[in-house]
Amino acid sequence: MTALTVDVRGFPAGTVLEVTGELDFTTVEGFHDVLRRLVLRPGQRLVIDLGGLTFCDSTGITALLAARNVALDAGADIALAAVPAPTLRVLGVIGLDQVFPVHPDAGAAGVPAAPASGPPAREPEPPDSLGTMAWAGPEA
Secondary structure (H helix, E strand, O other), X not given: OOOEEEEEEEEOOEEEEEEEEEEOOOOHHHHXXXXXXXXXXXXXXXXXEEEEEEEEOHHHHHHHHHHHHHHHHOXXXXXXXXXOHHHXXXXXXXXXXXXXXXXXXXXXXXXXXXXXXXXXXXXXXXXXOOOEEEEOOOOO
């Protein structure tokens, strides 16, 4: 089992959740913790960057739908970025590729790239400063 890590960072038009590890029955509570603390404003965009996702079961797919509901309830929109091929296939089979805008990377979803050299530009902090949250699941 690989722990789930969710890095949260703000960008001028919203928030990015960078998901790393497994999003499944044993780790999904950590993802839900992030969603419960997330603050979005109308017109913003929630980008879920799945480039580091190594596994996603049906519980993880349901968690993505929960994230969509959080965004829509706030008057924001949502996009998925860097979705791994196996997860993208599942999204297509169950029709969720028609529900979620899917982009090849966070940049294509509207997230500006970090500067290539020099000190990083200071991005606005997400309103609740969630930072990085890791979840390894319940202890055995």
